[in-house]
Amino acid sequence: MRCRFILLFLFFLSCLPSSIKAKDSSQLVLGFGAFDMNDNKTTGEQRIEYRHGERYLSLFKPFVGIMRTNDEAYYGYLGIGIDLYFGKCRCVVFQPNFAVGIFEDGDDQGEGPNSGKDLGGGLEFRSGVELAYRFENNMRFGIAFSHISNAGLGDINPGAESLVLTWAVPLDWLEF
Numbered sequence: 001m002r003c004r005f006i007l008l009f010l011f012f013l014s015c016l017p018s019s020i021k022a023k024d025s026s027q028l029v030l031g032f033g034a035f036d037m038n039d040n041k042t043t044g045e046q047r048i049e050y051r052h053g054e055r056y057l058s059l060f061k062p063f064v065g066i067m068r069t070n071d072e073a074y075y076g077y078l079g080i081g082i083d084l085y086f087g088k089c090r091c092v093v094f095q096p097n098f099a100v101g102i103f104e105d106g107d108d109q110g111e112g113p114n115s116g117k118d119l120g121g122g123l124e125f126r127s128g129v130e131l132a133y134r135f136e137n138n139m140r141f142g143i144a145f146s147h148i149s150n151a152g153l154g155d156i157n158p159g160a161e162s163l164v165l166t167w168a169v170p171l172d173w174l175e176f
Contacts (some may be wrong), residue, residue, distance in 0.1 A: 033164030073116035077101025120154030
């Protein structure tokens with residue numbers, strides 16, 4: 001059964017190349033939005049990411065980033081994403097992504113304005129999707145939804161959802 005799934009997945013991937021061949025450079029991504037939006041501890045979120053422009057295995061683009069909340073929680077992560085391009089102009093980009101990282105929940109007191117959410121452990125996994133518009137200069141503006149959780153590895157696993165506006169600047173566009 002597992003072998004069939006792998007073969008089916010590989011066949012599916014072989015059907016994708018026309019939708020992923022648009023040329024991209026590495027990007028610096030800034031994001032601003034809401035963290036833990038489905039709970040009573042909703043707070044602001046800011047993130048910065050570096051997304052590598054080169055694909056690995058003809059599909060996966062690696063990224064690394066750090067996220068901060070207004071409650072002084074931090075999440076450093078690295079992951080992979082798949083850029084899928086749509087439209088005649090290939091200017092609509094859908095990116096499913098996955099990351100693993102270390103989460104620090106901020107103030108450990110659990111009360112007050114800086115009482116970050118306890119996600120149940122330091123090791124956390126993030127899965128998400130982003131929908132963006134890619135301009136002619138390869139700059140992107142989009143919206144990202146993600147879920148962070150410890151996948152049941154901790155004593156508790158409340159998870160947290162984020163909704164973030166993103167702005168991606170291609171690094172070859174910047175003149176150094």
